[in-house]
């Protein structure tokens with residue numbers, strides 16, 4: 001699994017967040033089709049956490 005090169009920045013304190021997990025999300029809308037991983041059968045969502053304030057964020061992984 002290859003992570004996005006660009007870091008996620010915390011919306012609260014603007015620190016670079018740690019990429020600490022990936023989870024599989026099942027698509028619920030046709031908009032999601034572009035993100036669908038045909039091998040995994042779902043959408044890979046990256047989970048990020050801020051080391052400074054603990055804020056969590058997630059985004060869809062693009063390949």
Ligand SMILES: [Zn+2]
Pocket residue numbers: 010011012013014015050051052053054055
């Ligand atoms: Zn933060």
